[in-house]
Amino acid sequence: MRRVLIIALCMVFAAGMVFAQGVSEDAADVPKIGIAVPSPDHGWTGGIGWWADKAVEELKEQYPGKYEFKVLHADGYAKQISDVEDLMVWGMDYLVILPHESAPLTPVVKEAHDSGVKCIVVDRGLTDTSFGYINLAGNNSEMGKVSGIFVRDYMKEHGLTKYVAMGGMPVVIDGERMNAFFDEMQKEPSLVNLAGGRNYDFADWSTQKGLEL
Template structure:
């Protein structure tokens, strides 16, 4: 082989290896999230698309595909499409429900796809590489402590849960753990309101029919608190002095700031922006060939009237 041929061969080899390295570093990222059935979910969808827009504008080697699902079965089908049609190598998934999505996510992970699970965890975390969420223990503990203090350790309380998921279990367990320290407070019932105004309205109507006296409601979500308040107002019940929602929706924070409803006295932070953070952190780590820490928890804090202005974002969908 003469020098020219040898140089040509080496150049071709280097070119091939650089193309291989370039292809290896390309990130084809799928984002799987619930549809915007309530304002928190609308915030999740908004922040997911913000992350897609920013990442694709900044990095030519990152492609982001966002899919929304109206139920667990649809989400499971979309995950299959991500593998067979979109051919992703990275997944950020916000499960519609924990149980039905655990196996579909595990199957994707077993094919070598890097998986970050957001908010509603899997029932078996071995199917994920990283987990990103708000502090769900604090989300249940803070309202319980606030309600117990406002009631002076005595009274009757009802609660509304979200959708059956690991995070909902964490919240309810934390709430109950606090209430066990207050034997003078009775938690009359805790039913699923699915983080939905209409469903919460129906659950609260049932509570109001069954329980002739209620001191406080842990609505466990600002959308659900809207349905709860509507049911209370329609029933013309005046015994309920406190309705504690959660997650810092702009409408609830504005009410808190203005003092326009004396039943809304506090809130607890849990911003849907962690969807944006999870996608961005995952994409940039994978671009560098790195991994995220196994658990990434965003703190939840008590929001009082005095602090409310720091948590009010009028331009946000949530």
């Protein structure tokens, strides 16, 4: 839950940056802030959605009548693409988004950016970093590195040699974590990834899917 709080604070901080810019805009125009997050499919995303809704209510109280907010929760990348399109039709000036998946959401976020929407991407990242959006993320490579060191040393100490590696979802940060994980695991030649080399499948943060893999 601590990471949920950190991400929520980042979202509020991002909104604060928006407010700093907004004061110079025409006072007759109320800036519209669209927030797109995944629907709860496990505890972490449940926390993300809860904190997003809570942050909006707090900001409404802090800045009564000065900003309009709309929070949309999506149960998949197709719904989230549609949500961003709906927010553009709504006329949002700013977008805060935690992408359901990186690659499918990149084009529509870029479309929003190209139309003049200021975009803040939280946590999962986009596959295209060439256009001007704010990216708020943790040190995911370090997370993968620390995990790899722990698993590698534990397996060696206990005489274990075979393992199955699983990713979370096809998002940018997952690749960063897994690459750093394999960098550490491959330093011990006795360890064998049953999927071969640096290969792995996605468990989609599902216990059942993980058991099947």
